[in-house]
Amino acid sequence: MKTINLTTQRQAVYDIVRDAVDHPTAADVMNRLVERGHSFAYGTVYNSLRYLTDKDMIRELKLGETASRYDARTDDHQHIVCEACGKVDEVTTAIPEEWLARVAEETGYEVEGAHIVVEGVCAECRSKRKK
Template sequence: MTATLNSIIDSLKQKNIRITPQRIAILEVLIQSKNHPTAEEVYKQIEVDFPGMSVATVYNNLRLFTDLGFVTEMSYGDSASRFDFTTELHYHAICSKCGKITDFHYPNLDDIEIAASRLTGYKIDSHRLEVYGLCPACQKEVVE
């Protein structure tokens, strides 16, 4: 189940972590975003409201939220990490041209950890799946 802003705030309070306007703003950007923003993109969306805040503050808070399990960090090769608020198990379709990331869920893949454990003897604790191709917008550019 995806956490809500209020449940995250309650969890932060229980862990004696200060609830700052900056932290709330960062969480709001992540919750509302559908494009898995980078730390820089999050910073650009809130810098107007917090002119004294640095990009490092955004990075530090994203690390905190990742460590607490509210956010998933997605790193792909040499590009900047992207942050995904949805912490439910899901997969990503990634455009190989523009880098757009789209979430999808395919329930039959949920059993992959069991199968991998049986086949390898590993104690599996997580998995990640990405598929690559051209998003609809980039497909249109190729046709035009």
């Protein structure tokens, strides 16, 4: 029961997220749609992002900023944010199962997964800083 109905609007939103090299916010998606000659209502963009998220075609990221970001990679992975320039990169090194098991033991929860936002300074910012 997972029929996917990709309307023009949803397809266009999906294309933006998939073509992005960064992790755009809803507002970013809006702007890029305009750049490509589209003009959808805000509600439509939010609806589309939610629809695509529900269908597991994209992922919604809550990285601690006010606005959600979106990612076309839906496999299990985490993110790292540069404290200096705000850039967001992917982290594919998996969380140790062992750690999750210990958390389950500590808390009495049945652990489903974890969202991790690593903080650090990216290579470029580090080299700039040294000057």
